[in-house]
Amino acid sequence: MHARVQQWWVVYRIALEERLVYRGDFALGTLMRFLPIVTQIFLWWAVFDAMRHESADASETIAGYSYANFIAYYLLTMLGRAFSSMPGLASGIAQQIRNGEIKKFLIQPVDLIGFLLLNRMAHKTAYYSVALGPFALVYFLCQSYFPPMPDAGTWGAFGLSLILAFVLGFFLEASIGLIAFWFLEVSSLLFVYMLLSFFLSGHMFPLDMLPYPWSTIVDFLPLKYLAYFPSAVFLGKVTGRELVISLWVEVIWVVALMVLCRVMWNRGLARYSGYGG
């Protein structure tokens, strides 16, 4: 057990070191994350501005969201995405399968999925340590848009939902990457996933704006946990019994995707033919 923990630690540490090699790219990539949200804030500002001109009512809301609510929602969604998005994970796995690099994990006594998970944790650590400053600044500047500080229980549920979002995002994308064992090229599939995820995770707009039956469909998908759910928890839209159930459902999704990932890995290897010399 001790040896295993030490092994994990070294993988994590080396991945972190690797991440810090390209400082410029890293810093730029972190800052660019803030750009999309600026456009979304302007968009909703324009929408509310137009509505105000028409009705002259300052407390206008859309589907229960005021202008301030929208901004708070998007800022929180960005935080959720910072945990759940896995840039390059699926395409990286697919590429390794195609060019044969994956052989390394068959020859050495090391597990690919565990290795990638530690790697991703290192990526995220590096990212948060740099992004913490800008994030804190933006939240400080925008604090007037947020509701009053939630209680400790909500903070706890919010933290848990972020960590689960990370694990869920990881196993979801890893499974998509492993499809490459059957189809070799997954980039268009990945594109479809990204597109769906953009709408159905709540990245584009709050999911509770959706009418029936879309709201029900979205409820049955795991995607909402990637962005909408953590924000909704923080904003106090999911509370009490509903919160506990939702968190349990999320845990079940995580376990199911972990199993799926493992099954795909084993099945995939059985038919793998070791491409590329």
Next chain:
Amino acid sequence: MLATRCLSRPPRLGLQVGRTVGAGGSVERMPIIEIERLCKSYQVYQKKEGLWASVRGLFRREYRQVEAVRGIDLTVEQGEFVAFLGPNGAGKTTTLKLLSGVIHPTSGTARVMGHVPWKRENAYRRRFALVMGQKNQLWWDLPAQESFRLHQQIYRIPTSSFHQTLDELCQLLDVKNLLNQPVRELSLGERMKMELIAALLHAPEVLFLDEPTIGLDVVAQHNIQHFLRTYQQTKQITILLTSHYMKDVLALCKRLVIIAQGQICYDGSLTGIIDRFSTDKVVTLLFGGDRLPSQWEPLGRVLEVVGPKVKLRVERQRVAQVLASLLADYSIEDVSVEDPPLEEVIADAFNQVSRTSVPGAPLDRIVPGTRV
């Protein structure tokens, strides 16, 4: 002396007959790699030329079976250094992939140190290593030292023996001062040395080398050869090597296995292959007087004429007769009779094999270059 099996396909016995092995000599040996009737076939998508064929391929695909390995039997004993030779697509790399557990066979069995490779047990994976000349296993952006640390953890190498092995390997390969340089900034030769260190840190008992000197300059090739020889002799590990450089083979291996079209067609010593496949000798003559034969054809094939020096290729049985007649008729100052270069002999062997159809499998079913 040797077991040749290609043209007449003898029974699967007697592969080790009369072979002397390794540097140690008299140590009692046990088989470390045992392969029996190993087969691997692939489904390969067939596409005809042109756009229309591509469109049709979207709806209906024709697959064809390519038999990359067709019933290989091989036994390798502890401490042997075996060369795997064969044209591209002959099945060398597929065999190495099977032995390292990367792919499953279609049929047949193999055991390496008692393990079935494609079960991929950790116990097996800690005991062998595979080095591929064309693949990079080190972390590209980090110094090699970091990759070595990672290997220490992956293979659970105790710290003291890790440092000792690393020091030893660095000294042998003379790379101590490069350990802290990012791998991407190393030359190809230096990188190959690092790859070897990474592969040997856990002291594997069996080492598979897939073209370890590919793309290296002569000096680097020589360094790697020297290292491999020294290391193999001191540690007495078992090595299977594939290479297209005959220099590697000459420098390192006593035993040669030639694979062509997925089958072993020669298994024996280096000298044996020359007897087996080379029907000619190279005769070099230095004529004394100005008078040279006007017609060469009855004697042999002229390879080169430089002044009074003539190089001829003569059939082996006719060498004595040709020399006798030349010595009788002309004044000759110097004569040498040599085997043709190993490259040519091997090329001849490949050609002979591909001209000869193997019973039970028509030739048109095998495509050269199906290196999947």
